[in-house]
Amino acid sequence: MPASKKLILIDLDGTLLNSRSEISSRNKEIIEKLISLNHYVIIATGRNYSEARQLTSKIDNLGYITSNGSYIIDKNSNVILSEEIKLSSAKKVLKLLAKYKKIAYYISSGEEIITDNKFNLYKNFFFATRHKLKYRKRLLASLFKIISKFKLMDIKGVNSLIAYLNKNEFCLHKIFVLGDKKQIEIASHELQNKFLRELNISSSGENNIEINAAGVSKGKALEYLCQELDFPITETIAFGDGENDLELFEKAGTAVVMANSSSELLKAASDLETLSNDEDGVAVILNHILSDDSFLIKKKNDNKIKFKSI
Incomplete structure (x- = not known):
């Protein structure tokens, strides 16, 4: 039977x-179809709003958890929640991170990303992600990929992040390491x-750390959104691949892990496993939901469904 109204949350990277x-044409088309049928589609990402908006600019009427x-x-570009890291906590974190010589970091708000060492950030990003660039066969092409990503991020350089935060009003949503x-x-x-009660520390990969205000997570954001929309959380579906999706998976009515996920914790918390991000795994599940969402109830029998073909 046709799908009941859903709130669908989709991670970006991976x-x-x-x-x-x-975003593949197949993923784009099914998302647009679901939106036209009055389903809610929310991008749920660790990226800031500016990046997320640019990456999904060809799809209208999306909501964002960033x-x-x-x-x-x-979907009307109204801010409905903004949770900031306290300045005192941010300064302590930045002082702690400064002693580690083989890492880099930036601070971000909804619209800005700022670092005090662009070269070090570029270098660390390259070495942290080069193994994922399998379709790039030459070093030059890989470097072009990195440069393109940072152009999208539009990173601002300053002499000192702590000095910048002391002198400027900045809605600090995340510190990325x-x-x-x-x-x-x-x-x-x-x-x-050191910051268990002050901050939320998570990760979307083995080479990074994502720092947010205490109590902040994609899962808490889902609860808040459902309350604001008066929408049953049991009718929500979440897609993800990283451990920063873990609480979201625990809260959502149905959790769908991507085949390319390397997180055993996330796989254990999921209800369904779909194909990889390079095989349109999101579209595979959404097409099933659009035609008949009754297959979702099978998960209640504790038999995880694993999609192996398109």
Whole structure:
């Protein structure tokens, strides 16, 4: 039978976006179809609003949960939630991170991304992500990919992040850290130990750390959104591939993990497994929902459905 009204939350990197950071025509078409039938489609990402909006600019009437739940925008571009990191906490975190020489970091608001060492950020991003650029066969092409990404991000350089925050009003939604895997692991443990009650520490990959205000997560944002829309959370469907999607999976009515996810925790928390982001895994599930959503109830029998073909 036709699908009942759904609220659909879709992560960007590794989920809706393919390995070239593009939305396929197949994914675009099914999302537009669902929106035309009055389903809610929400982009739920760790990226800030400016990046998310640019990456999805060809699809109208999307809502956005950005910066891991810190900043929520409705389909009419109205801000409905903004959760900021306290200045005192941010300064302590930045001082702690400064001692790690093989990592880089930036701060972000809904519209801005700022760092105090662009070169170090570029370098660490390249070494953290080069293994994912399999379709790029030459180093020059890989570097072009990195440059294109940073052009989209429009990163602003300053001499000192702490000095900048002291002098300017900045809606700090997230601190993003990336770099050497070993130092990231050590820094993550130190942040967890020192800021457990002040901040939320998560990750979307083994080479990064994502820092938000305490209590902020995609899952909490989903609860807030359902309350604002007076929408039953049981009728929500979440797609993701990273561990910053974990609480979202725990809250959503149905959780769909991508085949390309490397997170065993996320896979364990999911109800369905779809194809990879390069195989239009999002569209595979959404097409099923559009034609007949009764297959979703099968998950209640504790038999996870795994989609293996398009």
